[in-house]
Amino acid sequence: TAGITQAPTSQILAAGRSMTLRCTQDMRHNAMYWYRQDLGLGLRLIHYSNTAGTTGKGEVPDGYSVSRANTDDFPLTLASAVPSQTSVYFCASSAGQPNSPLHFGNGTRLTVT
Amino acid sequence: AQSVTQPDIHITVSEGASLELRCNYSYGATPYLFWYVQSPGQGLQLLLKYFSGDTLVQGIKGFEAEFKRSQSSFNLRKPSVHWSDAAEYFCAVGAGDSWGKFQFGAGTQVVVTP
Numbered sequence: 071t072a073g074i075t076q077a078p079t080s081q082i083l084a085a086g087r088s089m090t091l092r093c094t095q096d097m098r099h100n101a102m103y104w105y106r107q108d109l110g111l112g113l114r115l116i117h118y119s120n121t122a123g124t125t126g127k128g129e130v131p132d133g134y135s136v137s138r139a140n141t142d143d144f145p146l147t148l149a150s151a152v153p154s155q156t157s158v159y160f161c162a163s164s165a166g167q168p169n170s171p172l173h174f175g176n177g178t179r180l181t182v183t
Numbered sequence: 184a185q186s187v188t189q190p191d192i193h194i195t196v197s198e199g200a201s202l203e204l205r206c207n208y209s210y211g212a213t214p215y216l217f218w219y220v221q222s223p224g225q226g227l228q229l230l231l232k233y234f235s236g237d238t239l240v241q242g243i244k245g246f247e248a249e250f251k252r253s254q255s256s257f258n259l260r261k262p263s264v265h266w267s268d269a270a271e272y273f274c275a276v277g278a279g280d281s282w283g284k285f286q287f288g289a290g291t292q293v294v295v296t297p
Contacts, residue, residue: 074226105287110192112273112287113227128284160226168277169215169234172285174226 073097074175076161082181083151091146091178093161099173100166102144103128104136106157107177113160119144120166151182185210185276189288196264197296204259204291206274215277216257217285218248222270230272233257244268269295 077092095102100121105113105128115128119138133155135147144163148155159178164170186209196202208214215234219227231242238250248259257274274288 103284110289112187112289113275114287115284118284162226169232171217171229171232172219172227172275174219174228176224176226 074161074163074173076159076175076178078178079176080179080181082183083148085152085182086150089148089151089180091148091159091161091180093144093146093175094142095144095161095163095173096142097163097173098141099163100141101164101170102138103162103164103172104134104144104146105160105162106130107160108157116146116159151180153182156180156182185214185278185286187274187276187286187288189272189274189291191291192289193292193294195294195296198266199263202259202261202264202268202293204272204274204293206257206259206288207255208257208274208276209255210276210278212278213252216248216250217275217277218242218246218257218259219273219275220244220270221273221290227273230259264293264295266295266297269293 074095103118104116107113114130117136119125122141161175162172188207217232218230221227233240233250271290273290275285277285
């Protein structure tokens with residue numbers, strides 16, 4: 071089934087450790103996004119990429135980095151995790167037009183202890 | 184910058200009853216508006232979207248939404264809810280000058296009782 075694959079599904083991470091959340095799409099969408107979901111706050115954009123080779127900062131980028139080496143993959147890296155990064159992380163993609171809806175993966179639940 | 188408000192954090196509705204979820208947005212021009220649904224442990228699924236034309240839009244699962252520019256609202260409705268409609272619902276707004284960077288509301292949790 072075409073869509074977005076995120077890995078891992080869940081992870082417990084010690085504070086100060088690094089981690090990369092993986093995201094792969096097979097829809098050939100130009101644009102990809104990382105959101106975090108926290109109770110009462112909805113989804114907040116961390117980073118985005120409009121096309122391979124370019125990335126941009128969203129609403130809450132601090133402590134996170136991304137890369138977009140090709141169209142399909144958009145990994146999110148936490149260089150040194152902190153407890154406030156405990157959240158559910160969603161990767162999404164879109165065709166890249168203003169009215170293009172987002173297609174979401176099933177999320178990664180990350181707990182930083 | 185655009186913003187979205189969902190005034191109701193939690194709604195309980197009886198199966199078979201009607202449902203309306205409120206969404207208010209703030210944006211200077213005509214926004215691109217979306218409703219998504221999230222079932223437990225899942226990602227968000229698009230229910231419907233509006234960006235121009237008829238202000239009453241139909242979506243999947245029997246949902247519809249009406250864009251009212253004068254009220255800056257995009258409320259979601261369903262005439263008769265089913266137990267499977269229990270989920271969290273998110274309104275989102277996108278803009279032509281910041282395309283792809285959507286602003287989401289905080290969500291409304293819908294509980295369906297027998």
